Amino acid sequence: MAVRISGAARAELIADTALALLTERGMRGLTHRAVDELAELPQGSTSNHARTRLALLEAAVRRQAEREARVLTPQEMPDPAGGLESLAEGLAVALHRSVAEERDLVVSRYELALEATRRPELRAYYDRAGAQFREPLTALLRAAGSKDPERHTLSLVAWCDGLMFSCAAGSFHATTPTVEELRLGLLELLRGMLGD
Template identity: 70%
Template sequence: MTAARTATGRSRAELITDTALTLLVERGMRGLTHRAVDELAGLPQGSTSNYARTRQALLEATVRRLAEREAQVLALEEMPSPSAGLDGLIDALSLVLHRHLTQHRALLVARYELGLEATRRPELREFYDAAGRHRFREPLNALMAAAGSTEPERHALSLVAWCEGLMFSCAAGAYHSSVPGREELRTGFAELLRGMLGSRPGE
């Protein structure tokens, strides 16, 4: 059975979890309650509780929706093939990161809220890590292997750490008011990836 769609084209579940993400950004973890989701989403009281009975269930659903939305932004499945060389990969990664920083910074803030909460809730930690492993870690490992890495997991970790540090600095840290341009990001990716992978013949 197809889920009923709202006036915006989203399912009721998407409306609830998107609203939960908005609340995390605007009010923090303490502001995320079933009642607050109902009120902000314009839903009848009890709608969110009917969808996610417990706070844990609501958090898990929100983590799942966050992973879906970030996967859409990152679009790792659309990364260029190895035949495009490092330049093609560098161009694609700089475009994706710039898009994330300039158009989807709220998703980053929501992720930080959920990540911190996961450090206090072991049951959420397991779910949070599993969502990230399936959506991001495994595809990045494959991406680095395709780029010629002989240690794809280690190189993927270095790539993630560099991106995460930059994203936190620009979304919630000291550089929140000075997001780097795409060319600056491209230079950073080039330095990082060429340092890890080197240049293949013809590049």
């Protein structure tokens, strides 16, 4: 007897499977049929949930954002009153979790980002999902005393993205920096941008 799963659970399974396929096989390996097979769903289940490739990619982007939001819980967000040390510590914990525990999620994010550069309709969706991370970071930098928080957010995000890419897929793929190493690197960057 087949086990029935709710619509919400099925949608989550489909999106999680799409992310797993992006990590394992890249964009070319993501098909409706491949999701059905890997998720052990009846043929056509993914097509019923996400009729088009764009709908499937949007589901993957949405799920990517949900899972990335769990890397650093709201209770662990840095306290702006804690200054640069607090900000560096919170970001170091999130970065470490990303490269030590969620490498597959990092890889799927870059697959989706590259696809968004080729599909304007996905770009807008991807950018909206990313804003939920950038905006709080800008607010934290503003509270930490940044005189140009948008520019500093770009620099900080670029540094973090570069580190995650290098450790997940780049020339440092076999390297997992410690939380302390990440904290020191972030402090150097933040002090350079904001002063001590």
